Amino acid sequence: MKRPQTQVAVLQAADAQEDRRIDEVADEADCKPEAATRAAFELEADGLLTVTEETVSHYELTEEGERYVRESLPEQDLYAAATDAGAKEGPVQMGQVIGASGLEGAAVDIALSNYARKAYGEIDSGEITANPDADPGADPEMLALEAVADGRVDDADADALDQLERRGLVDVREETVRSVRLTDDGVTALMEGVEVAETVDQLTPELLTSGEWEDVEFTEYNVEADAEDVRHGKEHILRQTANRVKDTLVGMGFQEMEGPHADAQFWINDCLFMPQDHPARTHWDQFALERPDEIRDLPEDLVERVRSAHREGVGPDGEGYHSPWTEDVARGMDLRGHTTSLSMRYLSGHQVGDLEPPQRYFSVEKVYRNDTLDPTHLLEFFQIEGWVMAEDLSVRDLMGTFTEFYEQFGITDIEFKPHYNPYTEPSFELFGTHPETGEIVEVGNSGIFRDEVLTPLGVECDVMAWGLSLERLLMLMYGFEDIRDVHGTLCDLELLRETEVMH
Numbered sequence: 001m002k003r004p005q006t007q008v009a010v011l012q013a014a015d016a017q018e019d020r021r022i023d024e025v026a027d028e029a030d031c032k033p034e035a036a037t038r039a040a041f042e043l044e045a046d047g048l049l050t051v052t053e054e055t056v057s058h059y060e061l062t063e064e065g066e067r068y069v070r071e072s073l074p075e076q077d078l079y080a081a082a083t084d085a086g087a088k089e090g091p092v093q094m095g096q097v098i099g100a101s102g103l104e105g106a107a108v109d110i111a112l113s114n115y116a117r118k119a120y121g122e123i124d125s126g127e128i129t130a131n132p133d134a135d136p137g138a139d140p141e142m143l144a145l146e147a148v149a150d151g152r153v154d155d156a157d158a159d160a161l162d163q164l165e166r167r168g169l170v171d172v173r174e175e176t177v178r179s180v181r182l183t184d185d186g187v188t189a190l191m192e193g194v195e196v197a198e199t200v201d202q203l204t205p206e207l208l209t210s211g212e213w214e215d216v217e218f219t220e221y222n223v224e225a226d227a228e229d230v231r232h233g234k235e236h237i238l239r240q241t242a243n244r245v246k247d248t249l250v251g252m253g254f255q256e257m258e259g260p261h262a263d264a265q266f267w268i269n270d271c272l273f274m275p276q277d278h279p280a281r282t283h284w285d286q287f288a289l290e291r292p293d294e295i296r297d298l299p300e301d302l303v304e305r306v307r308s309a310h311r312e313g314v315g316p317d318g319e320g321y322h323s324p325w326t327e328d329v330a331r332g333m334d335l336r337g338h339t340t341s342l343s344m345r346y347l348s349g350h351q352v353g354d355l356e357p358p359q360r361y362f363s364v365e366k367v368y369r370n371d372t373l374d375p376t377h378l379l380e381f382f383q384i385e386g387w388v389m390a391e392d393l394s395v396r397d398l399m400g401t402f403t404e405f406y407e408q409f410g411i412t413d414i415e416f417k418p419h420y421n422p423y424t425e426p427s428f429e430l431f432g433t434h435p436e437t438g439e440i441v442e443v444g445n446s447g448i449f450r451d452e453v454l455t456p457l458g459v460e461c462d463v464m465a466w467g468l469s470l471e472r473l474l475m476l477m478y479g480f481e482d483i484r485d486v487h488g489t490l491c492d493l494e495l496l497r498e499t500e501v502m503h
């Protein structure tokens with residue numbers, strides 16, 4: 001039998017009687033552990049070797065853990081001080097005991113909570129007792145801490161180790177250790193003789209620089225052999241999807257909008273015909289800016305037209321809100337609660353000049369809302385904003401656009417529900433079905449802009465528009481159940497690493 005060089009070396013270094021660790025095998029085969037692992041997987045695929053994997057935990061003391069090993073656990077100090085103060089006989093003043101214990105700052109809370117947990121005594125209305133049966137001298141956590149410090153982790157009590165990890169006194173690192181063993185077929189092959197094939201199984205810098213690569217014969221690549229996990233940096237799944245959304249919309253003929261994250265309420269709310277004294281005005285619960293607290297430039301002519309739409313309405317039958325409207329409120333600066341502020345800027349002609357129909361614009365940008373965090377809400381998220389300007393638009397166009405858009409992401413069951421927005425009529429919310437839970441999830445909001453919005457902007461044709469959530473799209477695509485798994489400080493790295501990317 002002929003095998004590539006590394007495989008022959010690994011085969012010869014392996015044993016039929018016992019598992020040998022891959023790093024030892026690599027050492028003996030005189031190759032890198034990665035190369036030995038790859039060869040082992042290939043040999044395994046051909047039945048000459050078995051590869052077993054084992055997860056080994058390495059324990060290490062944190063700084064705090066090291067300090068306690070040197071000194072003592074805070075709860076041990078507390079017990080000693082309590083005992084000295086006579087707390088074994090009856091309750092004594094807590095203040096006095098803590099003072100005598102030498103514990104300070106955060107250590108006091110640590111001592112008290114662990115004291116109670118370990119039943120070293122009772123703490124009640126400012127008094128403390130010490131349990132005469134407790135034995136802090138043989139505290140299992142201290143013993144485990146010492147075992148870790150001395151490199152005798154195997155002697156440590158498993159529950160105590162878990163507790164130490166929870167207390168942040170030890171760090172645990174997990175490592176996958178692979179071992180190999182010869183199979184009967186492997187032994188037979190070795191006895192019959194395995195020769196080194198002339199083929200090259202690894203392209204090296206030397207082969208490249210010498211030009212030798214042109215003449216050598218390469219080993220066939222076994223794409224079915226198992227392989228080692230390589231964990232390199234990669235684009236975040238949310239960013240990837242955002243880019244895919246942008247490509248999709250560009251493919252559908254849209255151009256991208258850009259604009260400020262912090263903007264005047266004028267662009268965020270007033271242009272959208274949201275009355276200044278209406279609760280709907282705060283229904284996004286936007287974050288207001290302290291500095292600067294107002295925008296300097298607003299287009300005066302547009303301000304005037306928006307004021308008039310709010311006060312008197314638009315058109316012969318129009319009714320305004322008959323409620324106060326002040327430019328001061330309109331100048332107030334907020335973090336945008338939706339990117340519809342960008343649509344207003346573009347439709348007004350103040351961003352890229354006056355626009356003639358047909359036009360299509362989009363953005364995939366961050367918005368900020370003062371929501372309560374829960375599995376489907378974040379304080380900031382990405383909105384897929386978009387609008388189409390054309391002479392004659394109907395609800396069919398709106399639904400058709402969403403159907404076409406979501407289909408590109410494999411989502412074919414979007415449902416619509418009539419909705420209310422102060423700025424669109426009719427309005428629709430969009431829903432999708434969560435692939436794991438089967439629950440109906442709201443994914444966006446949309447509608448056709450009212451004349452009260454378009455007339456002041458100087459737009460004379462129809463405009464249909466929407467704001468969709470990028471994170472919710474991700475949930476439908478990948479089956480995430482909690483938005484915080486993919487976003488923010490609590491995100492689940494393992495999930496992000498392992499999620500297969502769809503292209």
Ligand SMILES: N[C@@H](Cc1ccccc1)C(=O)O
Pocket residue numbers: 337338339340421424444445446447465466467468
């Ligand atoms: N601004 C709406 C989305 C939307 C945009 C444009 C028209 C209609 C609805 C939201 O954030 O929910």
